[in-house]
Amino acid sequence: ALLRAGVELGEHDDRIIRWFADFADWSTLATITSWIERARTEDAPPEPGAKLAPVLPGLDRVVGESFVADYEPGADTPSQVWHVTERAVTPVPSASWTPRLLATLDRTRRSS
Incomplete structure (x- = not known):
């Protein structure tokens, strides 16, 4: 929790x-x-300078371009994605995950 x-x-x-x-x-x-x-307050808008929460045990965290994703062990699709900028960390709803974003994260994941 x-x-x-x-x-x-x-x-x-x-x-x-x-x-x-x-x-x-x-x-x-x-x-x-x-x-x-x-x-x-997951749905609250992030404050400027907000930090990304620590990765939960058992998840793999992948950073690709300006996005960060957490994957359950063995999963092909992330369980959560965030857009990270200088000013804030913003959760990206799964409905907004584009094929390009998922492909970028997958390439980053395979290369690490």
Whole structure:
């Protein structure tokens, strides 16, 4: 939930998360996770200078031209694509993924 919300985690954060997972009961952990999930604002317009969220475990991140894409293991199509500029990181809806964009990402993915 924290990674999907774009929270960058350091060593201390990881230590506290592990401690909390061992310490907390399931209902408390589920409630806090729910707060994090509900606080996410994926549809909000990105702020100038916004950062790209860290890649989720198990995904491959590919950078091609001014686009970044995450792929599930073994997938041919990205699970998410962002347009990256100097001023912002903007999610690109899957309906807007053009054949040219997908081909560029695929070429970049195969060459890395």
